[in-house]
Amino acid sequence: MSTVPYPDLIPMTVIGGWLGSGKTTLLNRLLTEADERIAVVVNDVGDINIDAGLIDSHHDTIIELTNGCICCSIGGSLAITLRDLTVRDPPPERIVVEASGVARPGQVARYGDRMVVPIDSIVVVADAVDIRRRVGDHTYGGLARDQLADADLIVISKTDLLEPTAAADVADWIRSEWPEVPTVRVDADSGWAVAVLAGGIQHRDGGSVATSTPAIHTATVGLAAGLDPRVLRTVLEEAPPEILRVKGFVADPGSAGGMIAVHLAGRRVSFDPIEPSGAVELGRLVMIASDLRAIDELAARLRTSGL
Amino acid sequence: MGEITVFTARRVITMDPSRPDGTAVAVSEGRIVEVGDLGSLQPWLSRHPHTIDDRFADAVLMPGLIDPHLHPALAALLLACHWIPPEPWDLPHGRVEAAEGKDGFLARVRELHDSIDDPNEPLVSFGYHAQYHGEVLRPDLDAISTTRPIVCWQRSFHEIRCNQAALEWVNAEEGAAWDPYIELDSGRLFETGMVWSLQVLASNLMGDGQFDEGLRGVRELVHRGGVTTICDAGFGLFDMDVEWESLVAVMGDASTPYRTYLMPQVPSARSKWKDNTLQYLEQFTERSTDRISFVKAAKVLADGAFIAQLMMLGPPGYIDGHSGAWLAEPDRLLAMMRPFWEADYDLHIHCNGDVGAAAAIDAIQVLLHEHPRFDHRSTLHHFGVSTQAQIRRMAGLGVEVQANGYYLYQFGERFREAWLGDERASLMTRLGSARRHGVSVAVHSDLPMAPVRPLLAAQAIATRRTREGTVMGLEEAVSLDDALASITIEAAYQMRMDYEIGSLASGKLADMVALDADPYEVGAEGLGSIGILATVVGGEVFDLP
Numbered sequence: 001m002s003t004v005p006y007p008d009l010i011p012m013t014v015i016g017g018w019l020g021s022g023k024t025t026l027l028n029r030l031l032t033e034a035d036e037r038i039a040v041v042v043n044d045v046g047d048i049n050i051d052a053g054l055i056d057s058h059h060d061t062i063i064e065l066t067n068g069c070i071c072c073s074i075g076g077s078l079a080i081t082l083r084d085l086t087v088r089d090p091p092p093e094r095i096v097v098e099a100s101g102v103a104r105p106g107q108v109a110r111y112g113d114r115m116v117v118p119i120d121s122i123v124v125v126a127d128a129v130d131i132r133r134r135v136g137d138h139t140y141g142g143l144a145r146d147q148l149a150d151a152d153l154i155v156i157s158k159t160d161l162l163e164p165t166a167a168a169d170v171a172d173w174i175r176s177e178w179p180e181v182p183t184v185r186v187d188a189d190s191g192w193a194v195a196v197l198a199g200g201i202q203h204r205d206g207g208s209v210a211t212s213t214p215a216i217h218t219a220t221v222g223l224a225a226g227l228d229p230r231v232l233r234t235v236l237e238e239a240p241p242e243i244l245r246v247k248g249f250v251a252d253p254g255s256a257g258g259m260i261a262v263h264l265a266g267r268r269v270s271f272d273p274i275e276p277s278g279a280v281e282l283g284r285l286v287m288i289a290s291d292l293r294a295i296d297e298l299a300a301r302l303r304t305s306g307l
Numbered sequence: 308m309g310e311i312t313v314f315t316a317r318r319v320i321t322m323d324p325s326r327p328d329g330t331a332v333a334v335s336e337g338r339i340v341e342v343g344d345l346g347s348l349q350p351w352l353s354r355h356p357h358t359i360d361d362r363f364a365d366a367v368l369m370p371g372l373i374d375p376h377l378h379p380a381l382a383a384l385l386l387a388c389h390w391i392p393p394e395p396w397d398l399p400h401g402r403v404e405a406a407e408g409k410d411g412f413l414a415r416v417r418e419l420h421d422s423i424d425d426p427n428e429p430l431v432s433f434g435y436h437a438q439y440h441g442e443v444l445r446p447d448l449d450a451i452s453t454t455r456p457i458v459c460w461q462r463s464f465h466e467i468r469c470n471q472a473a474l475e476w477v478n479a480e481e482g483a484a485w486d487p488y489i490e491l492d493s494g495r496l497f498e499t500g501m502v503w504s505l506q507v508l509a510s511n512l513m514g515d516g517q518f519d520e521g522l523r524g525v526r527e528l529v530h531r532g533g534v535t536t537i538c539d540a541g542f543g544l545f546d547m548d549v550e551w552e553s554l555v556a557v558m559g560d561a562s563t564p565y566r567t568y569l570m571p572q573v574p575s576a577r578s579k580w581k582d583n584t585l586q587y588l589e590q591f592t593e594r595s596t597d598r599i600s601f602v603k604a605a606k607v608l609a610d611g612a613f614i615a616q617l618m619m620l621g622p623p624g625y626i627d628g629h630s631g632a633w634l635a636e637p638d639r640l641l642a643m644m645r646p647f648w649e650a651d652y653d654l655h656i657h658c659n660g661d662v663g664a665a666a667a668i669d670a671i672q673v674l675l676h677e678h679p680r681f682d683h684r685s686t687l688h689h690f691g692v693s694t695q696a697q698i699r700r701m702a703g704l705g706v707e708v709q710a711n712g713y714y715l716y717q718f719g720e721r722f723r724e725a726w727l728g729d730e731r732a733s734l735m736t737r738l739g740s741a742r743r744h745g746v747s748v749a750v751h752s753d754l755p756m757a758p759v760r761p762l763l764a765a766q767a768i769a770t771r772r773t774r775e776g777t778v779m780g781l782e783e784a785v786s787l788d789d790a791l792a793s794i795t796i797e798a799a800y801q802m803r804m805d806y807e808i809g810s811l812a813s814g815k816l817a818d819m820v821a822l823d824a825d826p827y828e829v830g831a832e833g834l835g836s837i838g839i840l841a842t843v844v845g846g847e848v849f850d851l852p
């Protein structure tokens with residue numbers, strides 16, 4: 001598992017796939033699921049319609065980048081953009097780079113100081129309607145194939161536009177062509193997005209490691225009433241590595257009616273006071289893990305701590 | 308009608324096939340009254356006050372030459388460098404000879420180094436080319452100086468080679484951690500790696516009024532080329548406001564011996580204005596001066612540079628197996644073009660390889676289906692490698708060619724040996740086929756990629772003879788007429804300015820060039836040696852400096 005080795009590092013996720021394959025949908029999905037400050041670096045043409053509401057609510061940043069050749073970009077490059085992002089105050093907690101439609105995402109992942117922005121994963125979108133034609137194309141087929149070969153996770157998009165059996169056929173075909181890469185369907189539950197954000201996708205770093213489709217387990221755990229948030233924080237900080245994400249709300253003992261949002265994402269634990277709201281259910285944590293036993297273990301630790 | 312001036316000449320070549328020549332041209336209020344001889348002009352001259360100006364009596368007048376694609380800002384930046392090119396260049400301050408081989412190149416660097424007193428002052432040279440000068444790497448440059456930053460900017464503009472002091476100067480060590488195209492051992496910074504260094508380089512080369520000084524140099528080069536109209540086919544590459552201000556200061560008023568048209572570079576404009584680019588551009592491009600205005604055209608870029616061997620080639624690719632690069636891959640190119648197409652802008656697409664050309668032609672085909680337009684004058688620029696099939700598609704779709712007239716002349720033989728092999732090198736800039744299919748053919752310099760010498764470019768495309776003297780792909784030569792048209796009326800046509808310039812006829816602007824020989828007498832082989840005596844812009848004579 002390629003979890004974030006040090007809390008100061010800013011994990012970088014690269015999203016690849018042909019233009020029109022559904023990278024925007026995927027980006028929006030990631031932003032919806034994210035609890036962290038994300039900086040998104042996209043290409044220059046305004047076909048990326050990132051939901052502005054998502055950006056505002058997370059104080060995220062969107063940087064547009066022209067292609068990296070001096071013929072049309074005197075002013076910037078991906079390297080400069082990444083470096084500048086990491087020295088912002090506060091720095092983003094994750095950087096998502098959208099590779100251009102015919103870039104090799106593996107090539108894009110060569111940018112960035114690995115001591116500062118480790119590669120977390122490369123996610124490549126494959127358009128279910130179009131991917132077989134793309135791969136067979138006289139001119140661009142080789143590139144489309146290379147893009148998928150670079151992936152740590154292939155997200156199959158637009159399956160809803162096909163008959164169920166046709167969609168299943170395409171998914172089977174992708175799995176048989178790239179057996180070493182886990183695949184998910186974008187219309188499946190958003191566990192895959194959670195897994196991407198939580199460092200739950202294994203980055204192969206050029207080599208191919210046989211892995212299976214990431215198993216994502218979700219459970220909701222009720223907390224004992226009166227659990228001291230400081231104790232909760234300690235337990236979460238020592239959570240088993242298979243725990244990808246924890247999210248929930250607890251009462252703030254320091255202020256009457258106060259509420260605290262609790263997050264564990266990657267290896268980071270945060271406790272943020274929030275505006276009190278009747279819609280929030282206190283004392284429950286949603287846990288997401290790559291191994292069900294980790295959830296059981298964490299739930300057990302919380303129970304014992306609460307006593 | 309104001310007073311008429313009649314310029315008499317040994318011959319007036321009009322480039323208008325309906326009335327190809329004469330011996331006198333009558334001019335009034337900046338426009339041509341008509342071309343003929345002193346006899347045929349009598350209906351005008353008998354009724355209006357006039358003077359006969361016979362200063363060109365022994366010269367040949369033809370329409371002022373047009374360079375429809377160059378980059379004043381880029382050229383100004385490079386003119387601030389010390390030039391050590393693989394081919395001789397006439398620069399504003401004098402002629403620079405070619406540096407031959409690695410020893411020749413390094414000797415020139417050493418000479419420059421010795422000529423600069425301050426041991427820490429950076430030395431930025433331009434013109435290094437591995438194909439001509441061998442591999443010049445960090446140790447070679449460290450041997451010249453360990454204190455003075457020495458930068459060798461590559462001829463193709465895509466790479467620099469540095470000594471250790473220069474690596475420190477451009478902060479390359481930090482850069483190498485972030486950018487895979489920075490190599491500290493060899494001292495190479497290329498592609499995006501080169502972009503890392505640009506801020507330091509540009510402030511060194513553009514500060515202190517050097518940028519305007521460089522533009523004044525460009526102004527002189529344009530004038531010397533016999534050119535009366537240029538098009539900046541990448542306006543806004545650095546910054547629209549900065550460029551506009553300097554262009555207006557240096558070439559904006561009526562003392563400028565040529566007209567300047569600006570064609571915005573869409574990717575640069577997009578990085579400034581995002582999705583509102585078209586709207587902002589429409590406002591920005593309303594401005595004009597006596598000599599500068601905008602064409603309603605947009606420049607986009609498909610694949611990488613020819614000289615940098617980054618054009619996208621279909622099979623069998625480059626001899627050494629490396630691959631080219633997209634500047635905007637096909638789908639993105641189309642998306643970038645669409646709003647401009649729909650707003651009736653002419654689209655000018657930089658493409659160099661056959662796959663780049665395919666992307667451009669495909670995009671136009673799609674746009675024609677989506678939103679039909681007549682007389683759209685879409686033009687492919689540079690046009691290094693193409694196929695016969697593409698020429699026929701272009702003819703069918705109404706797509707024109709604006710080639711770099713110097714590719715074959717300057718790089719034909721090197722590209723045959725190193726990158727393309729004989730067939731594709733010989734057939735680069737496939738203009739003969741384009742003319743046979745009725746496609747409009749113009750040529751440009753793309754300064755600073757090649758010199759502003761339209762007559763030399765016309766010679767090159769009519770003879771297919773390289774600088775070394777070999778004839779390559781004679782079947783793709785164009786006729787002498789077509790060669791002259793490519794630097795006059797066809798260039799004007801592609802800029803949608805052919806109603807004003809590019810030929811001499813009643814009512815058109817009185818823009819001319821005076822030559823010391825008749826192109827039709829010296830023939831294709833002699834075009835590049837014809838001397839430029841003066842230019843005329845709006846009826847006003849500008850003698851060569």
Ligand SMILES: [Zn+2]
Pocket residue numbers: 376377378540541753
């Ligand atoms: Zn250009």
